[in-house]
Amino acid sequence: MKKLMKGNEALAAAAIYSGVKCFFGYPITPQTEIAAYMAKHLPKAGGVFLQAESEISAINMVYGAAGAGFRAMTSSSSPGISLKQEGISYIAGADLPCVIVNVMRAGPGLGGIQASQSDYFQAVKGGGHGDYRLLVFAPASVQEMADMTVTAFNLSDKWRIPAMILSDGVTGQMMELVDMDDLPEICRYDKPWAANGKGGRKKHNIINTLYLEPEELEAVDMEREKKYERAKAELQDWEEYMTDDAEIIVTAYGISARIARAAVNAARSEGIRAGLIRPKMLWPFPEDAYKRDVKAYLCVEMSRGQMVEDVRLAAGGARVEFYGRCGGMLVDETEILNRIKEIHDEGNI
Amino acid sequence: MEYRVIISGFGGQGVLFAGKVLAQAAVYDGVNVSWLPSYDPEMRGGTCNCRIVVSDKEISSPAFSEADALIAMNVPSAERFSPDAASLIVTDAAGGEVCKDGAKVQVVDVVGCDTALINMAMLGAFIAKTGIVSRDSVHAAIRSVAKTGAQEDIDALGI
Numbered sequence A: 001m002k003k004l005m006k007g008n009e010a011l012a013a014a015a016i017y018s019g020v021k022c023f024f025g026y027p028i029t030p031q032t033e034i035a036a037y038m039a040k041h042l043p044k045a046g047g048v049f050l051q052a053e054s055e056i057s058a059i060n061m062v063y064g065a066a067g068a069g070f071r072a073m074t075s076s077s078s079p080g081i082s083l084k085q086e087g088i089s090y091i092a093g094a095d096l097p098c099v100i101v102n103v104m105r106a107g108p109g110l111g112g113i114q115a116s117q118s119d120y121f122q123a124v125k126g127g128g129h130g131d132y133r134l135l136v137f138a139p140a141s142v143q144e145m146a147d148m149t150v151t152a153f154n155l156s157d158k159w160r161i162p163a164m165i166l167s168d169g170v171t172g173q174m175m176e177l178v179d180m181d182d183l184p185e186i187c188r189y190d191k192p193w194a195a196n197g198k199g200g201r202k203k204h205n206i207i208n209t210l211y212l213e214p215e216e217l218e219a220v221d222m223e224r225e226k227k228y229e230r231a232k233a234e235l236q237d238w239e240e241y242m243t244d245d246a247e248i249i250v251t252a253y254g255i256s257a258r259i260a261r262a263a264v265n266a267a268r269s270e271g272i273r274a275g276l277i278r279p280k281m282l283w284p285f286p287e288d289a290y291k292r293d294v295k296a297y298l299c300v301e302m303s304r305g306q307m308v309e310d311v312r313l314a315a316g317g318a319r320v321e322f323y324g325r326c327g328g329m330l331v332d333e334t335e336i337l338n339r340i341k342e343i344h345d346e347g348n349i
Numbered sequence B: 001m002e003y004r005v006i007i008s009g010f011g012g013q014g015v016l017f018a019g020k021v022l023a024q025a026a027v028y029d030g031v032n033v034s035w036l037p038s039y040d041p042e043m044r045g046g047t048c049n050c051r052i053v054v055s056d057k058e059i060s061s062p063a064f065s066e067a068d069a070l071i072a073m074n075v076p077s078a079e080r081f082s083p084d085a086a087s088l089i090v091t092d093a094a095g096g097e098v099c100k101d102g103a104k105v106q107v108v109d110v111v112g113c114d115t116a117l118i119n120m121a122m123l124g125a126f127i128a129k130t131g132i133v134s135r136d137s138v139h140a141a142i143r144s145v146a147k148t149g150a151q152e153d154i155d156a157l158g159i
Helices: A007-017 A032-041 A055-067 A078-083 A085-093 A120-125 A142-159 A169-173 A214-234 A254-269 A307-315 A333-346 B015-028 B075-084 B093-097 B115-130 B135-145 B150-157
Strands: A002-006 A022-025 A048-051 A072-076 A099-104 A135-137 A163-168 A175-179 A238-241 A248-251 A274-279 A281-283 A296-301 A319-324 B002-010 B032-037 B047-055 B067-072 B085-091 B105-107
Touching: A002 A007, A002 B015, A007 A032, A007 A099, A007 A142, A007 A163, A007 A169, A007 A175, A022 A032, A022 A055, A032 A048, A032 A169, A055 A072, A055 A078, A055 A085, A072 A078, A078 A085, A078 A099, A099 A142, A099 A169, A120 A163, A120 A281, A135 A142, A142 A163, A142 A169, A142 A175, A163 A169, A163 A254, A169 A254, A169 B032, A175 B015, A248 A254, A248 A333, A254 A274, A254 A296, A254 A333, A296 A307, A296 A333, A307 A319, A319 A333, B002 B015, B002 B075, B002 B115, B015 B032, B015 B047, B015 B115, B015 B135, B047 B075, B067 B075, B067 B115, B075 B085, B075 B093, B085 B093, B085 B115, B093 B105, B105 B115, B115 B135, B115 B150, B135 B150
Parallel strands: A022 A048, A022 A072, A072 A099, A099 A163, A135 A163, A248 A274, A248 A296, A296 A319, B002 B067, B067 B085, B085 B105
Antiparallel strands: A002 A175, A135 A281, A175 B032, A238 A274, B002 B047, B032 B047
8 A cells, every 4th residue: 555655764664674684873864764763663673773873883883784694774864974985895895785875965074954966976986995886776756765775685685786775865855655565576695605603614704805915806806897797787777758759868866857857848848859867776877878869968966967977978979968956955947947948949959 | 737835834833744734635535745844954933844746647846946836824934935836825914915926815814823723724725725635635634644633633724
């Protein structure tokens, strides 16, 4: 049955459905409902909720729990996610699965508490040190906050790549109808690598990220790179709206894509052939979506232009324009429509 | 059809509650709905608003700037949001005075009204005017959303 839920609460409920056993958090607006929901419901579901003394502590608890083979999770918002970067790098370096949620607010620094999308670079380019990637999901509705959390746990376990849900203050705080009885299936994978005692094995497993011999570390990095290449080929995920005959394609993720969709509808009603490409995963970036004949792309973000760089790389020389707001301001439907019209008129499309 | 409403007032007036009631009523009517709160640092005494979209189709943007209607429970809200409301502004007499386009304004007489129930009086007037949700659904929604005092809220609706 569909019911009204906040994005943050739907995400937390979906994590419990996914069988998360350990949640380690620390309060920060606008993600605190996730921790609050976990505090109330996870112990009843047989899991551990722990409010750590800091974000750094929380991510290292995730490192430990994930290393022991448990489904483990943490959530925070932008400044808190910056604090977690060292731990995220270690988790990626140890090839451990986990889910990290970033309900983005505006930065840099403490910034503000309103919704933003300015942590794209940090999420998809590696905010911590070293050659590593995260599986990055970009929910655009309360239903996707739930669905993508289940998928994030599944794919993170399957690929042994840490997953990040890159949400924002609006998607976390808003209520929409969500069907919690129709979530994706839970996929379970054996974890023979887990450091959970010998368990009948001759030797115990060790979780490690330190390789002092450069030849050995290079080999480990190269092996991981092969996995990333396979992920790029297999996991690209995006949604298209009215793109079949589109001459101007707006591209945006998360809440910006919802607002952009309304602008695309308005442009269509004025006779402009506009469409929308919405990446559902940001890493791997859906490069294949941008291999098409189109007059121009308009990338819309709540940042000063981050995803637009990946759009330019993927679009292979096609015209790419940018419109963005920052500081916690939402992108505006009318302003997007005006940009579409400007591009349309300039190009005599 | 997509209908967009902004509800705004002081924190503590039940702005978010009124929005949740409207959203839940829309759910009972079987249509799609989104509810987006402001989450500014101020709470009691500060400004507060929420945006609701009711639609028979998939909702495009829950974070709209131009609304069909505004329910303004204080003067600052009427001043700030009345230019964004295309067709209807439900407010009190003082709020009505600061709205530029008087033709859109529906004044609710809140003199003598319990301040804790002004939100329901205005929501009731809004629903009576627009019929955006059914009377039965809004009554059921109040019973579902209110922790206490549901009957007082229902009585204050006036519908």
